[in-house]
Amino acid sequence: MPFDLLHVGPLVALAHILGVIAACHAILNTRTSQGAIAWAVSLVAMPYLTLVPYLFLGRSKFAGYADARRVENELLRTRAHPLEWDTHASSAGLPTQQLGVRLVHSLTRLGGMPFLPGNAVRTLVNGAATFEAIFDAIENARRYVIVQFFIVRDDALGEMFKDALIAKAQQGVRVYFLYDSIGSFDLPHRYVAALRAGGVEMHPFATNRRFVNRLQLNFRNHRKIVSVDGERAFVGGHNVGVEYLGGRPPLSPWRDTHIEVRGPAVASIQFVFTEDWHWATQQLPEFDMPPAAPTHQPNEKPDDQPHGDGMHCLVMPSGPADTQETCSLFFVETINAARERIWITTPYLVPDEAVFSALRLAVLRGVDVRILIPSRRDHRVVFAASKLYAYDSLRAGIRIFRYQPGFLHQKVVLIDSVAAAIGSANLDNRSFRLNFEIMVLTVDRGFAREVETMLLNDFAESREIDRNEYRQASALRRVLMHVARLFSPIL
CATH class of the missing domain: 3.30.870.10 (Endonuclease Chain A)
Known part of the structure; x- marks a missing residue:
């Protein structure tokens, strides 16, 4: 027993010393005072339980990562932004009397993207409607398809998605596929390898680049984006997995919502993907500029088309590298x-x-x-x-x-x-x-x-x-x- 205490005592003392050091680090680096207090108290009081989680979840303001991402975004927005940003379309005919001029100005400055008129948007109120519309858009793709999800699973829906993308790639359509490395941590290598072998450019969005902490689990890319030919874009809450179709008891039926967007706002959505793709690959995807007005495929039913064509839309991207919260x-x-x-x-x-x-x-x-x-x-x-x-x-x-x-x-x-x-x-x-x-x-x-x-x-x-x-x-x-x-x- 004395021998055991001789070994346990220093380990306990070391844990508390490391806990105090980590607590000081959390106070200096955590973005909010509430978060700093939560980490500091837990690290000092329970270092045995919280030191390891802090390595993975702490350091939310990781300066090297945030600064590098911010610099890349600024360069891209200066050199490679959509042409619509060079026009006055975002300020022409805005329904400012409905929302207020101040709100329009603050949100455009906050997100760095314009309000754009001439869009058509429709709701997709469940997984079946969402993926039916997405698969239809992919099937009718002529030039390129971009795909980005937080979670991608190798299940029945994931297989359908993989087959659809490979089929388009083999037809000569450019396909870009970005997935989050943490959200899709259980995605098997064979799934990724099959897509790459089929001609799909597929990459993970990860935080382990060069100087970045390889233990960092924050800075996840939670976006869900699909865009086809610059004409149709899909944004919302669905990921690629059968649970989003209601196939995961006891959570089913799953309630989620996506939207389909057509018009100039599609360019803004694509540019959000471009920023993420450039961070992951250090390359720019090859996009054709979208048409000036929404277009509809000739074989679409009227009910499949977004409602209206004069909607003002603002795409609001956000992330931990933003100057503002x-x-x-x-x-x-x-x-x-x-x-x-x-x-x-x-x-x-x-x-x-x-x-x-x-x-x-x-x-x-x-x-x-x-x-x-x-x-x-x-x-x-x-x-x-x-x-x-x-x-x-x-x-x-x-x-x-x-x-x-x-x-x-x-x-x-x-x-x-x-x-x-x-x-x-x-x-x-x-x-x-x-x-x-x-x-x-x-x-x-x-x-x-x-x-x-x-x-x-x-x-x-x-x-x-x-x-x-x-x-x-x-x-x-x-x-x-x-x-x-x-x-x-x-x-």
Whole structure:
């Protein structure tokens, strides 16, 4: 026993010394004070449990990576941006009386991309509709296809996707495929090898370039983008896996939303992909410029075509290399712009203080604030933290609904009766500061009504929660929720 203590004692002391060092590092490098406190307390109090996770999840502001990515983005936006950025189209005929001139100016400056008129957008309200439209677009591709997903699985849907892309590549169509190396960590090498052998240019989006910390698991690319010939682009919450078609009990049926975009905004979406592709490969993909107006394939049915052709769209990319905290500020600005209602659907309700304050102020202005979240969990800690934020929201007058049929994964924001944003960003710190995301804001009353109808159907299949749920929860469950919320800045 004395011999064991002689060995254990120094190890315990070493762990605490390393924990204090790591805590100091977290205080100096973590982007938010809340995150710094969460890491520092856990590293000092429980170094045996948190030192290893900090190696993988900490250092969220990794200067070398962020600076290098920022420099690349600035160069690309100066030298290789779409031609539409050189015109005055983004400021001509804007419905500024609906959203406000200040919001238009702030969002274009925040995202570095213009509001563009002349677009057509439609909602794809489930996995079947989304992948039917994507496969149709790929089948009709004539020049190139770009694909980017956070998760790609080698399952039935993944096989269909692989076969479709190889078939187009063998027809001489250029195919670019980017996947996140962390989100698709279990994607087998044979899947990637088959695509490359079939003529598809396929690469992982990774953070282990040269000087970058090879243990870093943050800076994930959470975007989902498909674009064909510069004419049709798809953005939203779906990844490539059978669970997104409802094939993963007990989370099924899976509730998610994508959009199809046609028009000048497609160029902006493609440019977001270009920035990511250049980071991963140090090369620029070869794109033809998209047409000036939306085009429709001759064999498409009317119901397959996006509605309207005069919608203003703003593509809002965000990520940890941004000078500003783009994603969080985007939510703050859209919430502040609401005068009648702000409806948000998100799988994870872990807002930062700025977004939560904006939501509470919206209630005080008399805005109808509703948030739709899942009733089923896919991550225990995040779900527990979300429950406590839901109860805090109720006390502020925010209405919280839980979707009942299955897991809700969609990311939608409806602003008054004039605008809606759909994309990949969740209402949590990981989307706000750690992931690369993309949202598309569409300003059009007809599209807003379409999104409103979709959300009303979702609310009809949901249950509104009240404060009694928290009061009736056991003491242990309430303690666990509060403990989970302590880690919300790093979730």
